[in-house]
Amino acid sequence: MMTNQNVVTHEVINTLIAVAASISNSTALPSATVPESMAVLGGFWGLPHNKNLVKRLEGAKVSAWIDSMRASSPTRAKSESQEKRSWILYHPSALNTFEQIVCSAKGKQVVVFLDYDGTLSPIVADPDKAFMTRKMRATLKGIARHFPTAIVTGRCRDKVYNFVKLAELYYAGSHGMDIKGPTKSQSPKQGNNNKAVLFQPASQFLPMIDEVYKILLEKTKTVPGANVENNKFCLSVHFRCVDEKSWAALAEKVRLVLNDYPQLRLTQGRKVLEIRPTIKWDKGKALEFLLESLGYENSNDVFPIYIGDDRTDEDAFKVLRSRGQGIGILVSRVAKETDASYTLQDPSEVEQFLRRLVEWKRPSTVTPTSV
Numbered sequence: 165m166m167t168n169q170n171v172v173t174h175e176v177i178n179t180l181i182a183v184a185a186s187i188s189n190s191t192a193l194p195s196a197t198v199p200e201s202m203a204v205l206g207g208f209w210g211l212p213h214n215k216n217l218v219k220r221l222e223g224a225k226v227s228a229w230i231d232s233m234r235a236s237s238p239t240r241a242k243s244e245s246q247e248k249r250s251w252i253l254y255h256p257s258a259l260n261t262f263e264q265i266v267c268s269a270k271g272k273q274v275v276v277f278l279d280y281d282g283t284l285s286p287i288v289a290d291p292d293k294a295f296m297t298r299k300m301r302a303t304l305k306g307i308a309r310h311f312p313t314a315i316v317t318g319r320c321r322d323k324v325y326n327f328v329k330l331a332e333l334y335y336a337g338s339h340g341m342d343i344k345g346p347t348k349s350q351s352p353k354q355g356n357n358n359k360a361v362l363f364q365p366a367s368q369f370l371p372m373i374d375e376v377y378k379i380l381l382e383k384t385k386t387v388p389g390a391n392v393e394n395n396k397f398c399l400s401v402h403f404r405c406v407d408e409k410s411w412a413a414l415a416e417k418v419r420l421v422l423n424d425y426p427q428l429r430l431t432q433g434r435k436v437l438e439i440r441p442t443i444k445w446d447k448g449k450a451l452e453f454l455l456e457s458l459g460y461e462n463s464n465d466v467f468p469i470y471i472g473d474d475r476t477d478e479d480a481f482k483v484l485r486s487r488g489q490g491i492g493i494l495v496s497r498v499a500k501e502t503d504a505s506y507t508l509q510d511p512s513e514v515e516q517f518l519r520r521l522v523e524w525k526r527p528s529t530v531t532p533t534s535v
C-alpha cells in the first residue's frame with residue numbers, strides 16, 4: 165500500500181538517481197524519463213522504467229549493508245596506528261579518566277544503562293551462548309544496589325533476562341520496544357514501589373514480525389551458517405558463521421523478503437542485519453523514556469552513564485550529547501566514528517569500570533581502633 169509518507173518528490177528522486185549513478189559509475193538518467201511519483205518499497209527506490217538501474221541501486225544497497233556490517237565488527241584490531249592514537253585522544257579510556265568522570269557525577273543521581281552483547285558478554289559465534297561471567301553478574305548486582313540500572317538491548321527481553329537473571333534491573337528489549345521495570349525494587353526514587361513499568365510501542369507489528377520470521381527461516385535455510393533470531397519486536401539475521409563469499413547472496417535474500425514489507429526497516433550490527441518496525445523508536449528514545457519514568461525528565465541532578473558497543477547504541481549516545489548530561493562510553497578496541505565521549509576495550513574493562521563505580525559509591529568503612 166502506498167501512503168503519503170512513502171511517496172518521494174521528483175527532485176529527491178533525481179538527486180538519488182544522480183548519486184546512485186555516480187556510485188555505480190554510470191551516467192544519470194535524464195530527468196524527463198523519471199516518473200512524477202514513485203513509491204519507496206521497503207527502503208529501496210522503485211524505478212519501474214529502468215530495470216538495470218533498479219538492479220544497480222539494489223546491488224549498491226546490499227554492498228552498503230555488508231560494508232557497514234564489516235565496519236561494525238572488524239576481525240582484528242589494527243596495531244597502535246596514528247588513527248587509533250588520535251581517536252583515543254578524543255575518546256579517552258573511561259578507566260584512565262575515572263576520577264574526572266566521578267567528579268562530574270558528584271551530587272547527582274547516576275543512572276546506569278548497559279547494552280548486553282559485546283558490552284556485558286563477549287561476542288561469541290552462537291547467540292544462544294553469549295553468557296555473562298559470574299564476576300560480571302556480582303558487579304551488576306552491586307551497581308543495581310546503588311543506582312537505577314537498565315539493560316538496553318536488541319535482544320528479546322525474556323532472553324536477555326535469562327542471561328542476566330537480576331530482578332532488580334530495568335530491561336529494555338527489542339531495541340527498547342519492550343520495556344519492563346524491576347520486579348524487585350532497589351532504586352532510590354522508587355522506594356518500595358514494586359510496580360513494573362511496561363511499554364511496548366510496536367505491539368501491532370507482532371503478527372508481521374512473526375510472519376517475516378517464518379519466511380526468512382525458509383528462505384535462508386539453504387545458506388550454511390545463516391541464523392535467524394526472533395527478538396519478538398525485531399529480527400536478527402546472523403552472518404557470523406556464514407562464509408563471506410555468501411554474504412551478498414544472503415543479504416539479497418533478506419532484501420527481497422523486505423521488499424514486500426515497507427513497514428519494516430533494516431539496520432546493521434556486528435555481523436548481523438536487524439529488521440524492525442519503521443516506528444520512530446530506538447535505544448535513545450528508550451533511554452529518555454526510562455529517565456522520565458524514574459522522574460528525571462527535567463532534572464539537572466541526574467547523571468546517566470550509557471555503555472554500549474554497537475551502532476544501535478549511537479542513538480543513545482546522541483541523546484546524551486544533545487541533553488548535555490552524563491556520558492556515553494563506547495566499547496571498542498578499534499577506532500570508530502562515535503558520539504560516545506569515552507571508551508572501554510572489552511567486557512572485562514566494562515566490569516572493572518562498573519566495580520570502581522560501586523566502590524566510589526560504597527561508604528568507606530572505618531575500622532574501629534582497639535584500645
Ligand SMILES: O=P(O)(O)OC[C@H]1O[C@H](O[C@H]2O[C@H](CO)[C@@H](O)[C@H](O)[C@H]2O)[C@H](O)[C@@H](O)[C@@H]1O
Nearest residue numbers: 280281287288289291294317318400404434436
Ligand atoms: O543490542 P545488543 O544487546 O548488542 O544486541 C545486538 C545483537 O546482539 C546479538 O548478536 C551479537 O552477539 C552475538 C553473540 O555474541 C554474535 O554471535 C552476533 O554476531 C552479534 O551480532 C544478538 O544475537 C542479536 O539478536 C542482537 O540483535
